[in-house]
Amino acid sequence: MLRQRLRADTSPLAFVGRLLTFVLACLLLLIGLLVPRRERLVVLRRTDHGSLGARRRALAGVARSLTEQTRGVSAAKVKVKPRRRGGGRLRVNAARPRPTDEKAVERSIADQLESLTGPFRLKASVRTRAGERGERVQ
Amino acid sequence: MLRQRLRADTSPLAFVGRLLILVLACALLWYGLMLAWLALGGPPGTIDAISGYRTAYDALAGLGEDDLSDLARAIAAGVGLLAFLVFGYLAYKELPRPYLTRHDLNLAADERGTVEVAPRAIERVAETAALSHPSVASATGRYATDYLAIGITVRRARDVAETLEDAQRRVVEALGTHDLPLLPVHLTLTGFDRRTRRELA
Numbered sequence: 001m002l003r004q005r006l007r008a009d010t011s012p013l014a015f016v017g018r019l020l021t022f023v024l025a026c027l028l029l030l031i032g033l034l035v036p037r038r039e040r041l042v043v044l045r046r047t048d049h050g051s052l053g054a055r056r057r058a059l060a061g062v063a064r065s066l067t068e069q070t071r072g073v074s075a076a077k078v079k080v081k082p083r084r085r086g087g088g089r090l091r092v093n094a095a096r097p098r099p100t101d102e103k104a105v106e107r108s109i110a111d112q113l114e115s116l117t118g119p120f121r122l123k124a125s126v127r128t129r130a131g132e133r134g135e136r137v138q
Numbered sequence: 139m140l141r142q143r144l145r146a147d148t149s150p151l152a153f154v155g156r157l158l159i160l161v162l163a164c165a166l167l168w169y170g171l172m173l174a175w176l177a178l179g180g181p182p183g184t185i186d187a188i189s190g191y192r193t194a195y196d197a198l199a200g201l202g203e204d205d206l207s208d209l210a211r212a213i214a215a216g217v218g219l220l221a222f223l224v225f226g227y228l229a230y231k232e233l234p235r236p237y238l239t240r241h242d243l244n245l246a247a248d249e250r251g252t253v254e255v256a257p258r259a260i261e262r263v264a265e266t267a268a269l270s271h272p273s274v275a276s277a278t279g280r281y282a283t284d285y286l287a288i289g290i291t292v293r294r295a296r297d298v299a300e301t302l303e304d305a306q307r308r309v310v311e312a313l314g315t316h317d318l319p320l321l322p323v324h325l326t327l328t329g330f331d332r333r334t335r336r337e338l339a
Contacts, residue, residue, distance in 0.1 A: 016177045023170040029163045033156055041326060044299055049310070049320075050285070052302045054327035058291075061330035065295035084153075119299035 042082045044120050054120065056080040056088075063116055067092055070112045072100040074131050080122070087121030095131040102128050155228035240283050243319070257281040260318060264288055267312035268325075273301045275331040285322045286313075291329035302327060 041053035060078045067076040075095040082088040090113065096105045106126045110117075117124045172189040176182060186192040206214075243260065246253040261279035268277035268290055275293040279286060288309060292301055306325045313320055 012177055016174060019170055019174045019177060023167060023174065026163050026167040026170060029159065030167070033160050033163065044302060048322065050306060050323035050325065052299075052306060052325050054298075054302075055329075058327045058329050059298075061332060062292070062295045062298050062327075065330065065332065069295070115297060115299070 040082045040084075042080060042088050042120055042122070043086045046086075056082060059090075059116070059120070063090055063092065063113060066112050066116060067094055067109050070094075070105070070108045072096050072105040072108065073128075076109075087123070090117060090122040090124040092124060092126045094126070094128045096128050098130045149231040151228060151231040155232045158225070158228065240281055243281075245317070255318065260286065260313075263312050263316055263318065264309045264323070267308040268305045270308055271301060271305045273297070274305055276329070277305075278328075281321075285324055287324045287326070289326050289328035291331050292327060293331040295330070298327065 039055060041055060042059055044052040044054065046052075057080075060080045063078040063080070064076050067073055067078065073094045073096055077093045079091045080088060081091070092109060092113070094105070094109060096102070105128050109126045109128075110124055113124050113126075116122065169189065169191065172185055172191055176185050176191075182192070240257045242254040242256055244252060244254050258281075260281045264279040264281075264286055265277040265288070268274050268279075268288055273292050273294040274290050276291040278289045280288075286309070288305070290302075290305055292298060294301070302325055306323050309323050309325070310320065313323075
């Protein structure tokens with residue numbers, strides 16, 4: 001009975017048109033779900049008396065400044081990615097002069113960032129590369 | 139009041155509701171594409187192999203009145219009712235909770251008159267308190283009836299967490315000093331002033 005009713009439906013072209021509208025509506029639903037409505041903050045603390053948080057760009061600026069103060073670092077790029085349940089990830093890409101030890105500089109950067117990564121529950125991933133010719137020196 | 143703002147805080151259950159909508163949207167999208175492909179002349183055997191549409195269709199279209207026992211009907215009804223309650227509750231949690239736009243804060247009212255504080259005055263108290271911290275370069279406040287949001291820019295990279303905590307404490311103290319109600323204070327680091335470029339370690 002259901003089969004006959006479906007077969008007696010309108011023309012194939014109208015059917016395809018209706019289906020494509022249906023797919024488009026699903027895509028819009030997905031966009032509405034997945035596109036964030038507002039910037040996600042890195043949360044430091046949340047209590048009944050209020051919350052403390054930071055915008056990712058501001059926190060990246062602070063982390064970059066701290067990284068560039070480390071001995072053996074000539075330039076740095078930092079990205080911050082907050083997590084839904086608080087905390088986040090801090091990706092540091094720093095340039096160092098060629099004679100310096102890669103591991104030692106990475107350890108120094110991690111130590112320098114401790115005042116930021118500890119309270120904000122950020123997981124720092126530090127990478128260094130030898131500075132290119134013409135880059136700023138320390 | 140025609141235009142009202144919406145509260146930013148939502149229930150944690152709203153995330154579960156969104157996850158269910160995501161699964162449903164993906165399923166609808168997948169089967170919509172399969173049907174469109176089928177209607178455009180795609181090979182039915184291949185489409186059935188990757189989506190199982192024919193198997194599901196045959197099983198559902200072939201159901202008769204005698205195929206379901208009383209127990210199966212009772213179970214289906216119970217599960218349906220439970221699903222209605224659970225999904226209904228999740229849908230309720232998805233609803234935004236509107237509240238009135240901000241207005242003057244009424245501190246006292248008697249037969250002689252009223253004492254009111256404008257929202258901007260409260261914001262200014264909070265901004266001045268946050269700016270009294272030496273590491274805070276600028277501060278902007280937003281009074282929103284049931285909370286106070288402060289955005290600050292710091293000029294020192296060191297001890298940012300302590301700076302935020304201290305600035306929040308100063309704002310709370312300033313509200314108390316001026317006999318204003320103690321609202322939750324949401325303090326956010328919104329910028330970093332890099333004018334000094336590099337600090338001496």
